Amino acid sequence: MNIVVNEELKAYIEPLTPDEHDALERSILTEGCRDALVLWGDVLVDGHNRYGICQKHGLPFQTVQNPRFQSMEDVHLWMIDQHLGRRSVSDFQRGVLALRKREIMAERKARSATATDTAEATPTADVPEAAAALPAPDPLNSREAIAKAARLSSSQVVMIEKIQKQAAPELVAAVKSGTISINAAAAVATLPAEEQVAAAVAGKDELKQAAKRVRELNKRKPREEAPSDDKAHAETAAGAEGNTDELHALRQRVAELTAENTELRRQVAQLQAALPSDSTPF
Structure with missing residues (x-):
């Protein structure tokens, strides 16, 4: 199987610390690679650390396709949601991810509004609907919504925004x-x-x-x-x-x-x- 490692996707989520990577490696060496790697076509989306460890030690692994991705933006949003739900992710990183998701959703909303205006001014044509598209993510249009998604308080979100900016x-x-x-x-x-x-x-x-x-x-x-x-x-x-x-x-x-x-x-x-x-x- 030809698996492509996209460096941008690999670096999109904060990498494991050396201690965390060592713990994962010990777990895979003891119990094997239990979770399947997620692919989009032949591009590796989730499981970069597991894939690297399995390659290093010649261990088998499973893969699963996610055919619902329609764009790299969908991939980013899915990756963010996956990591927001993981306990191993720090409070700061969850806040950063939630703020990043808000930016993506705001950009998508702006493009959608522009596309709607264009469509209203253009004669319609019969275009087949995209199959199996991902459901629309919850909009993060308030600080309270961002805090809820990141499992943080609103004041923590404010502080993380300040850290990112200053x-x-x-x-x-x-x-x-x-x-x-x-x-x-x-x-x-x-x-x-x-x-x-x-x-x-x-x-x-x-x-x-x-x-x-x-x-x-x-x-x-x-x-x-x-x-x-x-x-x-x-x-x-x-x-x-x-x-x-x-x-x-x-x-x-x-x-x-x-x-x-x-x-x-x-x-x-x-x-x-x-x-x-x-x-x-x-």
Whole structure:
């Protein structure tokens, strides 16, 4: 039998760790290859590790065809669903797979909408229906749906999205290996890339310390921002108080000038009264 190993499919799902691969190899050497390899035509879809181990030791194996695949996209979705159901897959990897499935479903939906618009504008023709197509996967159109598919909480999905978008490759590798938790990795991912790399290279303890520093900083920020608000209010109050003082000073000055003017008028009146009635001004 000619079996084709597609490297893209082989790498599509996170590979086994060395320890996991060794455990699988011991199991096959003891009990044989119990699960059949899944093929699409002559392309190997599921069972790359089992196939490699059987080839290495010259052990027999069974194969089964899945004729319902219509495209490589169908293959990817099937692979994702298979691994989402396996207990050996880590929480982080299940989240990554569920998010990947959402992307595929979104792209498929967009193409379907475009195809529908095109079909409505094009005269129809008799086209035979595709036989035995795979049923449509459940749409993952909400964070809650993604979390349910990955058997995670919605907050874990948010953190995994943050890690995918912001984490340096070294930090992602640390999460995959279990060196750092999803929660801690999401915190470290907010640091500049060079700091992430330095913490990942330094090891588990430094990663924990980096996550701790980020959390403490985030706790302090609200307390630091509050005084700034108080300061703004104080400055506003001070400004208002300053305006009030200035207005009071102006009113006091007006009162003084009015009093002076009144006094001058009184003095002029006295002078006029002291002059003889027939006197002529100079």
